[in-house]
Amino acid sequence: MNTFAEIFESIKAMLVKSKWFSKRPTKLFALVLGLFFSLSTYAGGKKGDPIDTQEEISAYIMHHLQDSHDFTLYSSAKTGKHYGFPLPVILWTSEGLVTFMSSEFQHDDNGEVIVEKNGLKFAKIHTKIYELNAGEDVVAFDDKHHATNAVRPLDLSITKSVVGMLLTAVLMLLGFVSLARGYKKGPIPTGLARGLEPLVIYVRDEIARPNIGDKKYRKFMGFLLTVFFFIWTLNLLGLTPLGFNVTGNIAVTFCLALCTFLITQFTANKDYWKHIFWMPGVPVPMKLILIPIELLGTLTRPFSLMIRLFANMSAGHIVVMSLISVMITLKVVMGPVASTGLSFVLSLFLTILEILIAFLQAFIFTMLSAVFIGMAVQDHEH
Amino acid sequence: MDQLLNDFSPGLFTMQLVILLVLIFLMAKFAWRPILDALNEREEGISEALAAAEEARKEMQNLQADNEKMIKEARAEREAMIREAREMKEKIIADAKETAQSEGDKMIEKAQLAIEAEKKAAFAELKSEVASISLGIAEKMIKGQLSTDNKQLELVEELMADIKLN
Numbered sequence: 001m002n003t004f005a006e007i008f009e010s011i012k013a014m015l016v017k018s019k020w021f022s023k024r025p026t027k028l029f030a031l032v033l034g035l036f037f038s039l040s041t042y043a044g045g046k047k048g049d050p051i052d053t054q055e056e057i058s059a060y061i062m063h064h065l066q067d068s069h070d071f072t073l074y075s076s077a078k079t080g081k082h083y084g085f086p087l088p089v090i091l092w093t094s095e096g097l098v099t100f101m102s103s104e105f106q107h108d109d110n111g112e113v114i115v116e117k118n119g120l121k122f123a124k125i126h127t128k129i130y131e132l133n134a135g136e137d138v139v140a141f142d143d144k145h146h147a148t149n150a151v152r153p154l155d156l157s158i159t160k161s162v163v164g165m166l167l168t169a170v171l172m173l174l175g176f177v178s179l180a181r182g183y184k185k186g187p188i189p190t191g192l193a194r195g196l197e198p199l200v201i202y203v204r205d206e207i208a209r210p211n212i213g214d215k216k217y218r219k220f221m222g223f224l225l226t227v228f229f230f231i232w233t234l235n236l237l238g239l240t241p242l243g244f245n246v247t248g249n250i251a252v253t254f255c256l257a258l259c260t261f262l263i264t265q266f267t268a269n270k271d272y273w274k275h276i277f278w279m280p281g282v283p284v285p286m287k288l289i290l291i292p293i294e295l296l297g298t299l300t301r302p303f304s305l306m307i308r309l310f311a312n313m314s315a316g317h318i319v320v321m322s323l324i325s326v327m328i329t330l331k332v333v334m335g336p337v338a339s340t341g342l343s344f345v346l347s348l349f350l351t352i353l354e355i356l357i358a359f360l361q362a363f364i365f366t367m368l369s370a371v372f373i374g375m376a377v378q379d380h381e382h
Numbered sequence: 383m384d385q386l387l388n389d390f391s392p393g394l395f396t397m398q399l400v401i402l403l404v405l406i407f408l409m410a411k412f413a414w415r416p417i418l419d420a421l422n423e424r425e426e427g428i429s430e431a432l433a434a435a436e437e438a439r440k441e442m443q444n445l446q447a448d449n450e451k452m453i454k455e456a457r458a459e460r461e462a463m464i465r466e467a468r469e470m471k472e473k474i475i476a477d478a479k480e481t482a483q484s485e486g487d488k489m490i491e492k493a494q495l496a497i498e499a500e501k502k503a504a505f506a507e508l509k510s511e512v513a514s515i516s517l518g519i520a521e522k523m524i525k526g527q528l529s530t531d532n533k534q535l536e537l538v539e540e541l542m543a544d545i546k547l548n
Contacts (some may be wrong), residue, residue: 031449064387067391067394082441082457089467128391137511154392154393154396155391155394156393156394156396156485157393158397159394159397161398162394162398162401165397165398165402166399166401169401169405169408172405172409172413173408173409173412173413176409176412176413176414176417177412177413179413180412180413180417180419180420182419183416183417187420187423187424187427197417197421200414200417200418200421200422204421217521220419221410221414222406222409222410222414222415223406225409225414226402226405226406226409226414227402230402230405239389249391249393249394250386250388250389250390251391251394251398252394252395252398254390254395254534255398255399256398256404258399259402270428297512314451322500329426
């Protein structure tokens with residue numbers, strides 16, 4: 001099942017990268033419909049100029065995939081106003097901690113608005129905050145639109161992704177602590193918790209136990225369960241009109257994969273290292289050849305975890321957004337009704353598929369983490 | 383790749399790491415541990431209950447088997463008793479018959495013997511009676527009627543006729 005899904009995902013990703021790239025946006029239909037006729041100032045369009053060219057749409061999709069310092073729910077194209085709420089910006093700069101609200105950038109994303117705090121100047125360029133070098137007042141760009149006179153401080157802002165993660169954390173705590181409490185009243189949970197229990201049992205019996213072993217699985221359950229529900233919830237949040245794209249962010253998947261990697265390395269037993277550095281049962285020259293291969297394998301395994309989740313979720317967002325954009329790009333050819341209908345049907349279908357993929361990717365990540373952990377802790381009998 | 387590296391946000395990574403670690407800690411402490419403990423407890427309870435039910439079922443079966451065995455034994459015993467009683471009855475009847483037969487035989491034998499003895503006695507008495515009667519006749523003959531030879535002869539014949547009648 002896994003392989004099938006992965007092949008499908010990679011084909012989908014390829015399609016997106018090659019042909020459908022220039023089409024259009026995500027999410028629940030109604031919201032994006034709203035976004036469409038209004039979202040202009042954000043993606044570089046001028047006031048009163050809706051996003052309707054393929055370049056603008058591509059830029060809009062790419063912008064959506066990025067993290068954001070504002071939580072924008074809706075933007076009006078006519079007035080150029082954004083509806084949403086600002087988020088705190090927390091920077092660890094050359095002068096120490098600096099905090100302010102993201103609204104001070106006034107939704108500028110091209111480094112035009114300079115925010116001055118603690119004697120330091122900040123600009124936001126392509127969703128990244130830059131600290132201007134001392135004495136500079138305006139951001140200078142090279143021909144690739146990279147800032148030349150500014151550096152990126154450590155940006156610990158509560159960005160949209162962080163909000164998504166915190167929301168997920170709160171949801172998980174609420175749900176599962178209530179489930180845990182439910183057991184005090186009786187052995188059978190009631191209400192919402194009743195739906196969560198089979199999921200926990202599923203992770204335990206289908207993911208952890210068969211891969212790690214009945215005796216050792218228990219101490220990894222905290223990680224596996226948390227990661228499974230964390231990824232799944234974030235994937236599902238990405239399908240809501242709130243427009244999160246947390247698991248399609250390489251920093252997030254890197255962090256998740258790093259955790260798996262560290263757990264694997266630090267819980268590994270003697271056998272595991274023996275199989276890497278001195279593979280039993282093969283001739284000595286082969287042992288020497290296998291050392292770098294096995295060492296590389298320890299890295300490629302978490303690396304594949306990172307890329308798989310990132311690519312799948314990004315691709316999902318791109319495809320759904322592209323299909324929604326069909327209603328704009330094909331409006332001239334097919335007329336507004338036909339293009340909207342086509343867009344609706346296709347994006348509805350894809351969104352349903354994405355709901356499945358949201359679960360599937362969480363499952364795959366957790367499953368493979370369990371497999372890798374199982375490889376590290378299993379007792380070999382030979 | 384450049385794009386990917388450029389998009390990588392160390393700040394987001396840091397936040398994610400902190401959130402994830404705190405979340406893992408909190409979830410493990412307040413959610414997963416109690417949940418898994420409760421699940422284990424419940425599953426153990428269920429398997430124990432099932433084992434107990436199985437045990438009870440087996441015991442029940444044993445009991446039933448015992449009961450059946452007892453019933454069978456009782457039935458066999460009853461039959462044996464009935465058979466024994468029947469045998470005894472037959473034996474008693476047979477014995478009684480035999481005894482009665484032999485008693486009867488004995489009585490008959492005794493009776494026969496008595497009859498025989500009576501008969502003999504009667505015969506003896508008859509003989510003596512006949513002898514005395516004969517003597518009387520002879521006396522009478524000699525006494526009165528021996529005047530003529532003819533008369534003697536007639537008398538003898540008469541007497542003889544009498545004797546014959548007797």
